[in-house]
Amino acid sequence: MTEEHPLSAEQLTERLADPRLHEWRHEDGALRRTVLAPDFTTAVRMLDQLVEDAARLHRTPNVAISGRTLDFSVAPPAGGSGSGTFSEEDVELCRRIEYAVGTRTGVE
Known part of the structure; x- marks a missing residue:
């Protein structure tokens, strides 16, 4: 398990800016x-691209x-001392999702 880097509410707001x-x-x-892909095949390819990044x-x-609609949700892991607190790793996952989405053309 990797070390968590918890964020305060203010830091989370800054990251999302x-x-x-x-x-x-x-x-x-x-x-x-929510992402609207050009078609179902592209939506599935976005997920395929994301799998290894999420595992890392x-x-x-x-x-x-x-x-062709993908609804993404990233929640803090349950349990542990920072339960319910978002971390740098959660925000990084959002960035990786954006990368997977952005590598496909015509995505809203």
């Missing part, structure tokens, strides 16, 4: 973003896929 993360919102205890970060985003 990054222009690369402008589509993310902090809602219901999670960081959320020891993070697993929640993903709901319906047709």
